[in-house]
Amino acid sequence: ATPAATMVGSTIAATNGVLFKGADILERAKEIDAIVFDKTGTLTHGELALTDVVSLEDPVRTDGAGIAIEKPDRDAEAFVLAAAASAERGSEHPLAQSIVAGATDRNLALAEPTQFENIPGHGISAQTEFGKTLVGNRKLMRDNGVDPQPAEEELVRLENEGKTAMLVAVEGSLVGVVAAADTVRESAKTTIEAIQKRGLSVYMLTGDNERTARAVAADVGIDPDNVRAGVLPADKADAVDELQSTGDRVMMVGDGVNDAPALTTAHIGVAIGSGTDVAIEAADVTLMRDDPADVLKVIRISEATITKVR
Numbered sequence: 001a002t003p004a005a006t007m008v009g010s011t012i013a014a015t016n017g018v019l020f021k022g023a024d025i026l027e028r029a030k031e032i033d034a035i036v037f038d039k040t041g042t043l044t045h046g047e048l049a050l051t052d053v054v055s056l057e058d059p060v061r062t063d064g065a066g067i068a069i070e071k072p073d074r075d076a077e078a079f080v081l082a083a084a085a086s087a088e089r090g091s092e093h094p095l096a097q098s099i100v101a102g103a104t105d106r107n108l109a110l111a112e113p114t115q116f117e118n119i120p121g122h123g124i125s126a127q128t129e130f131g132k133t134l135v136g137n138r139k140l141m142r143d144n145g146v147d148p149q150p151a152e153e154e155l156v157r158l159e160n161e162g163k164t165a166m167l168v169a170v171e172g173s174l175v176g177v178v179a180a181a182d183t184v185r186e187s188a189k190t191t192i193e194a195i196q197k198r199g200l201s202v203y204m205l206t207g208d209n210e211r212t213a214r215a216v217a218a219d220v221g222i223d224p225d226n227v228r229a230g231v232l233p234a235d236k237a238d239a240v241d242e243l244q245s246t247g248d249r250v251m252m253v254g255d256g257v258n259d260a261p262a263l264t265t266a267h268i269g270v271a272i273g274s275g276t277d278v279a280i281e282a283a284d285v286t287l288m289r290d291d292p293a294d295v296l297k298v299i300r301i302s303e304a305t306i307t308k309v310r
């Protein structure tokens with residue numbers, strides 16, 4: 001593009017709430033074969049709300065020797081939620097915030113964690129008044145010697161509803177399950193349909209589990225085979241690389257700190273609206289609004305700019 005044509009393109013882009021980081025980006029954006037969307041915060045609002053609290057314990061806990069011991073709280077669900085929320089106070093993850101907010105809404109008294117560890121992509125471990133507490137996925141439990149199997153039926157039920165279900169263990173025993181749900185952004189489905197109509201493949205990338213991811217993918221019209229779930233933050237870039245290894249040029253759309261390496265790896269990285277500074281920094285294009293439909297604008301503006309130059 002000539003500098004003048006590029007200037008025109010960039011100006012059009014800015015008035016549409018789409019910011020291209022350089023002249024070459026305008027050229028590159030029309031070359032893509034596939035678009036990969038991050039799930040949470042990109043296709044969904046990223047505002048998680050606590051939806052379920054399930055206790056897996058008998059009404060009276062035993063100390064292992066079969067002697068009944070008194071529980072720290074009135075009822076079993078309250079115990080599960082208070083223990084999970086107390087532990088999650090140390091985390092800034094949206095899932096953690098939904099659990100803490102859910103407990104606060106229910107007026108539960110929370111403890112302050114004295115020790116806290118974040119296990120990226122898996123959950124958290126904390127020491128609180130309730131004891132050593134783990135909150136996270138099946139892998140977190142297995143890695144810590146807790147068998148997640150007794151919760152499997154509950155997990156499957158919640159995940160099929162598109163919810164993120166998290167296991168809660170206290171002092172090495174599985175005590176319950178909490179779940180949080182997000183809502184899909186209004187324009188996600190129509191945008192994905194429009195992208196597919198253009199002959200581009202659409203993928204979803206998430207750290208969330210396969211079943212939840214597929215339920216959300218079905219809502220927005222993404223093929224289940226195009227869902228890459230359970231991807232650890234550090235592996236998101238590799239997932240993009242893998243798609244690109246077939247020769248496809250990928251546009252990655254994401255919002256989070258986790259997405260930054262994938263945004264850099266992709267042919268075109270697009271940071272969405274309220275995304276973190278880290279994501280915006282890594283991206284080639286920034287969407288000023290939180291609207292997936294603006295991804296179509298990126299392609300259209302790019303195509304229009306090239307046409308004018310030729």
Ligand code: ADP
Nearest residue numbers: 040091093096121122123135136137206207208
């Ligand atoms: P996403 O890509 O959706 O942002 P993450 O990679 O951060 O997800 O986390 C993947 C999974 O690890 C979550 O779906 C959840 O099961 C578990 N997890 C991560 N952080 C936490 C947390 N603070 N509390 C409970 N579970 C968590």
Ligand code: MG
Nearest residue numbers: 038040041256
């Ligand atoms: Mg995200």
